[in-house]
Amino acid sequence: MGLTTKILLGMLAGIVAGVIIYAVGHTLMPGSALANFLDTYLTQGLFDIAGRVFIASLKLMVVPLVLVSLICGACALSEGHRIGPLAGKTLLLYLLTTAVAITLALVVALVVQPGTGVEASADATFEVKEQPPLSEVLVNIFPTNPVQAMAEGNMLQIIVFALLMGYAISRCGEPGRRVSAFFNDLNEVILRMVGVLMVFAPYGVFALLAKTFAELGWDFMLDLGKYFLVVLGVLLLHGLGFYSVLLKLLSGLNPLELLKKMRPAMAFAFSTASSAATIPVTLATVEKRLGVDNKVAAFTVPLGATINMDGTAIMQGVATAFIAQMYGIDIGLGGYLTVILTATLASIGTAGVPGVGLIMLAMVLQQVGLPLEGIAIVMGVDRLLDMVRTAVNITGDSVVSTVVAKSEGAFSEEVFYDRNYNSVAGGMDGGGEARPVAQ
Template identity: 85%
Template sequence: MGLTTKILIAMLLGIVVGVLFNFLNASQLLGSGVTEAINGYLTEGLFDIVGRIFIASLKLMVVPLVLVSLVCGACALSEGHRIGPLAGKTVLLYLLTTAAAISLALAMALIIQPGVGVDVAPGGAFEAKESPPLSDVLVNIFPTNPVAAMAQGNMLQIIVFALLMGYAISRCGEPGRRVAAFFNDLNEVILRMVGVLMVFAPYGVFALLAKTFATLGVEFILDLGKYFLVVLGTLLLHALGVYSLLLKLLSGLNPIELIKKMRPAMVFAFSTASSAATLPVTLSTVEKRLGVDNKVAAFTIPLGATINMDGTAIMQGVATAFIAQMYGIEIGLMGYLTVILTATLASVGTAGVPGVGLIMLAMVLQQVGLPLEGIAIVMGVDRLLDMVRTAVNITGDSVVSAIVAKSEGALSEETFYDRNYESVANGRGAAAAQ
């Protein structure tokens, strides 16, 4: 059985077990003692521990993978003087897809109007963290201490340091070639470590989803069903429609092939709800299944995991219109244009801040004068939507990587259209485990 199939089965089993446990907790069919045992030893015990260890092991790989991959990529790009054009195309495409995502979300929310008729009864207070000023964001992109940046997981600073180091290595002659060879070897070792971790992925995915659904259940979706369906529908439309159109128009590649090849990374992103935790899987999939050269993927994927938040932008657009409709506040055309601009820029500006989705939403609501209390209402269904939008985010990263790689002549179409990859990948996975 292939790794992707195992992960899909684990995901379905996790959802079923979680919903079953939630039903047993709510109905008290087994008595309070058994229910407490299930919650204590399984939901908050075994599932929680396995899930947290799994996420921690994935995050363990993020900083070394980003640093080493970017240094290798910058070395190769700098030798051909292509790092400037590649960076420009990548950032421009990420901003374009984010602006398209927020515009689509607002259009869907204005047409369907999910907030009309909803009773304003916030489920709890929400304290918005203060968003950093734009000047601080720009200054903080550049590290004063690269070791501290790596210790804190500050991805933007790590990216800047790695690009500078890669550029310097490519300009150092023979000493630079020796250092570059070391980083290339180190990159192979780190990718093998990722392969070893992937063997345990189904167990981590099962534990994460079982705990999530045992804690939240299914009924929490019903309270905000219309809002939930609008966000979910827009996410799917953006992932399957907008990305497919962009890929076909700008590269001529087949979108269906890309979606098929990215399936393992999408499933992973859905189960972890973290672009950073999924980054090792995304990078490996884009390189080995889509055929994107490492020198391009090593730049576009870490950057996308840091600044490309199309899924989050869609949530902001629908949530803003939903809250405005719910409170009966008309923000007008200029208000919605402000939402588009603010959300697009915020996707870059708040990339390194914990809880980025809700902070970005707070920034958007403040810009158009909507009450922040509305965030407490949409928080109830945010966890499951967060899982979907993370899958959308990493799909966007892969599409931009493929487009940029094709334009740079750094994409192997033979690998992109190779449908026999699954068996090869499974063989590699088994070898990595051994």
């Protein structure tokens, strides 16, 4: 059995176990000794510990993997003077997909009308965190202390530092070649660490989903079921439909191949609900299974995990229409166009800011004069949706990475269409080299 299959089975088993534990504790035997035992020793004990350890292990790999991979990629790009065109294409595509995501969300929400007939809760309150001014956000992209940026996991600052260092290495002649060789070797060592971690992935995924569904239940669906289903439907439409069309139009590649090979990374994203924590898996999958060269993937994947917020944009679009309908406020065509523009630009302008999803939604609602109390209402069903939109986000990262790599001549169709790779990192057996795995 391949690692991909094990991860998907772990994901399914975790959901089933969580639903059973929730049913025992809330429906069949609430307050019983068995329910208390399951909650104390499994949900809050074993599953919680195993899941948190697994997330911590993934986060452990993020900064060194992004830094080293991006330095290696920047060295190669700088030699061919391709950093500018690569960055331009990547940013343009990420902005395009975000604009399409929120437009699609608004259109579907206006047609379905999920907020019609829903009564606004009188006691709903939401306190908006003060957002930094745009000038401060732009200045903070550039690090004053790269060690501090790495310690805090500030992706944009790490990306800027790595690009600068990679460019400098490529311009240093023989000393630069020695340093470049060191980072290339270090990159292989880090990929081996990722491969070792993947052995425990099915168990980590199981623990994360078992705990989530043991606590979640289905009560959250009753009051806001229509809103939940609209957001979920648009997420699936964008993730499976729009990305497939975009990939086919811009690269001519088969979208089904990409979706098949991204399944394990999607499972990770769904389980962790964190694009940043999934970076090691996404990067390994994009390189080893999709055939994207490291010099492109090392730039597009970390940047996408930071600024590509298609899933969040979809939530904002549906939430804006839902809140407007719930309060009976007509913001008009101009208001909805403002929502599209604000959310698209905010996806970059608020990158790296804590609680970015809520800050972006608050910014959008403030721009069109909708009550911020509506956020407290929709956030009640946001937990599972957050998992789905993270999977959509990393799928978008992989599509943009593939399209940009194909346009830059840094792509292998042989690897993309090779179906003999069976592990999460494209056949990695714990080392940095990819190998075919028998089906």
